[in-house]
Amino acid sequence: MTENTVSNAVAVRDNGPEAIVRQHRDDLTLVLPTHVKGETWMRLATGALRRDENLRRTAARNPGSLMNALLECARLGHEPGTEAYYLVPFGNEVQGIEGYRGIVERIYRAGAVKAVKAEVVYENDHFEYHPGMDRPEHKPDYFGDRGRIVGAYAYGVFQDGSTSKVVLINRAYIDKVKKESKGSDRASSPWVKWEEGMVLKTVARRLEPWVPTAVEWRNEPAPQPDSAPVLPAGDGPAAIAPAALEDDVDEGPIEAEFVDDEPSAGWPSAAQPGSGARA
Incomplete structure (x- = not known):
């Protein structure tokens, strides 16, 4: 050299x-x-x-x-x-x-939720949910032809076993979010490469307003909502525990919300944050 x-x-x-x-x-x-x-x-x-x-x-x-x-x-x-x-x-x-992992991690940090459940629903899955149910009934055939993605759902399980609001998104909502995402029709887009991961991230975003989130880990559990229904023991599908996040399959980079802020004083004057659709 x-x-x-x-x-x-x-x-x-x-x-x-x-x-x-x-x-x-x-x-x-x-x-x-x-x-x-x-x-x-x-x-x-x-x-x-x-x-x-x-x-x-x-x-x-x-x-x-x-x-x-x-x-x-x-x-x-x-x-x-x-x-x-x-x-x-x-x-x-x-x-x-x-x-998606980042969103779920912030939910766990708040201390109120002990498990997060988020699933993509395909057209050939058995899926049933109505407002009188605590949680959806979802029976996918993992080894059969599940068809195309038709929606997704997510909820949190609080420390006392009660369930947060169940949020659902349908195909029309998924397509709307995808359309508003910059470059979503490109071969390199996460919407093309990792559609299931993008749908999971989208429904996790919808869950955020209904469960506490935090940037800081809390030592004590956050207060439980008074109106949360209590579930019978053993009811509901298996949930995603915090430790399971490390073993989850990497769904690839997935888009999030970008906020247009002015650059901090002393930072490079070229600072121009990006903008994109919130999924």
Whole structure:
């Protein structure tokens, strides 16, 4: 390796997006919840840039979009470049995308919910639900032809065994969200590559208003809602426990809501956060 090559490599390291992230370490780690270690978080942020050359090039062109994505990631208490929060190059900007796991994790952090149930319903599944039922009756044939996706549902099980509001989405709602999502018809779109994961994320978003969520892990369970119905012991399908999240199949990056904010003072003036449909 020549002296010139070494000098160029050092210059790239010292002036690239990783250097910008390090320069704003205090701004980023200041908003981290206490359960996230700042040093670990910073290593994951710079590591994500090193692993993905396309991401790195996009961040170099528009460092402000990278900083806004990382700030939102830190605020939510997620680790960047993981299944909880993706950093995705899209055109000339870096978009931060909270994954399905990230949403479910925030629900568990609040302490009120001990299990989250979210399922996609296919046209050949047996599915029954009406307002008088505590939970849907869903019997999929996992080894048969389930047909196309027709909807999804989600609910939380509180610490006392009661059930949150059951939220449902139908095919028309799924198609509406997909249509409003930027580039959803492209072969590289998560709606094309991981449709089931996108539908799960969409219905998890609909569940958020009906269960507590938090960016910080709580030591004590959150208060239970007074109106929540109590279920008989053993009723209902198996739910997703917190530990099961680590063994879940990675559904790939899935799109989330982006909020147009002004860049923080002192951050690169090119900061222009992306916009997209809330799924």
